[in-house]
Amino acid sequence: MSDLLSSSSSPSSLLSLPSQIEIKSNTSIIWVLTLFPEFFDAFLKYGVISRFLQQKNSPIEIKIIQIRNWAHNSYGSVDDYPFGGGAGLIMRFDVLSRALIEGVFVAGNYDLSSIFPSKIPEDEKNIFNLQSTSNSLLEEENKMQKEKLPLVIYTSPKGETFNSNCAKSLAKVLQGLEEPKKLERLEDKKRDIVFVAGRYEGVDERFIEMFVDREISIGDYVLSGGEIAILSMLDSVIRQIPGVLGNSGSIEEESFENNLLEAPQYTRPRKFLGKEVPEIYLSGNHAEIKKYRRNEAEKITQKLRPDIYDQYRNAKKE
Numbered sequence: 001m002s003d004l005l006s007s008s009s010s011p012s013s014l015l016s017l018p019s020q021i022e023i024k025s026n027t028s029i030i031w032v033l034t035l036f037p038e039f040f041d042a043f044l045k046y047g048v049i050s051r052f053l054q055q056k057n058s059p060i061e062i063k064i065i066q067i068r069n070w071a072h073n074s075y076g077s078v079d080d081y082p083f084g085g086g087a088g089l090i091m092r093f094d095v096l097s098r099a100l101i102e103g104v105f106v107a108g109n110y111d112l113s114s115i116f117p118s119k120i121p122e123d124e125k126n127i128f129n130l131q132s133t134s135n136s137l138l139e140e141e142n143k144m145q146k147e148k149l150p151l152v153i154y155t156s157p158k159g160e161t162f163n164s165n166c167a168k169s170l171a172k173v174l175q176g177l178e179e180p181k182k183l184e185r186l187e188d189k190k191r192d193i194v195f196v197a198g199r200y201e202g203v204d205e206r207f208i209e210m211f212v213d214r215e216i217s218i219g220d221y222v223l224s225g226g227e228i229a230i231l232s233m234l235d236s237v238i239r240q241i242p243g244v245l246g247n248s249g250s251i252e253e254e255s256f257e258n259n260l261l262e263a264p265q266y267t268r269p270r271k272f273l274g275k276e277v278p279e280i281y282l283s284g285n286h287a288e289i290k291k292y293r294r295n296e297a298e299k300i301t302q303k304l305r306p307d308i309y310d311q312y313r314n315a316k317k318e
C-alpha cells in the first residue's frame with residue numbers, strides 16, 4: 001500500500017512513511033489526503049504539469065498522504081455508521097484529524113499554536129503524536145518557512161462551486177500574492193494548501209467545523225469520492241502558476257478570461273474533407289486576426305453561455 005507519493009520523483013517509486021517527508025526550501029506544498037493515492041499517479045507522471053513539478057527547483061510540490069495510515073483499528077477502518085441512522089458510512093473525525101495533524105501539520109513542521117490550545121485543549125494534546133523525524137530533515141533556515149498553517153479545502157457537492165476565479169485565487173495563495181477568505185492570521189502571506197478527499201457518504205461534520213477553511217464543489221452532481229474533483233482543481237490551479245505553460249499568452253486568451261469563451265482555432269491541413277480554414281487566419285494581418293478572434297469569441301459566448309456574456313457586457317460598460 002502506498003503511504004506517500006511526492007511530485008518530486010516518479011509517483012510509484014517514492015513510497016515512504018509520512019515521518020520521512022523531506023521539505024525543500026522555498027517550495028509551496030499542496031498536500032492531498034486520500035484513501036486512494038493511486039488516483040494521482042498519472043497526474044504526477046504525464047503532461048506539462050508533471051514536467052513543471054519534476055523540475056529541480058519547482059516552486060510547487062505535491063504530497064499525497066494515505067489517510068488509512070491513521071485507521072482506528074488493525075483492520076484499517078476509517079469509516080463508521082452514521083449516528084441517528086441513514087444510508088452509507090461516514091469518514092471518522094478521529095481518523096481524519098490524526099491524518100491532518102500528524103500527516104500534514106506535524107510532518108510539514110507547521111506552527112501548531114493556532115490549534116493548541118485554542119481549538120484543542122492542552123490536556124487532549126497527547127491524543128496526537130506531535131513528534132516527527134521529518135524535523136531533522138529540515139535545514140535550519142527552512143524551519144521558519146512552513147510555520148503558517150496550510151489552507152484546508154474539503155471537496156464536497158455542498159461547497160462553493162469551483163470556477164476560473166477560484167483557480168486563480170488558489171494559485172495566488174500558493175504564490176503568496178493574495179489572502180484567502182476567512183484567514184485567522186491575516187499577517188500570513190504564503191500558504192500551502194491541503195485538499196481532503198471524502199469517500200463514502202462524506203465526513204463527520206465536526207472535522208469540517210474544526211479544520212476546514214473552504215468547502216469546494218466542482219459542480220452540481222455527486223461523485224463517488226473527492227479524488228477526481230481534486231485532480232480537476234489541481235490541474236486548473238497549477239496551470240495558473242507562471243512557468244507551467246510555455247507561452248503565457250495561452251492563459252490570457254483561453255476560455256473564461258475576461259468572461260469570454262475562446263475563439264475557434266485551426267491548424268494544418270488548410271483544407272480537408274471539403275472544409276477550409278477561415279481565410280482571415282491565413283492573411284498574416286495580426287491586428288485583423290485579433291479583431292476577428294474577439295468577434296468570434298463574443299458570438300460563441302453569447303450563443304453558448306449567455307450568463308457569462310452578460311457579465312462580459314456589464315464589465316465592458318463600466
Ligand code: ADE
Pocket residue numbers: 155156157198216217218219220221222223224225226229
Ligand atoms: N465529492 C463528491 N461530489 C463532489 C463534487 N461535485 N465536487 C467536489 N467533491 C465531490
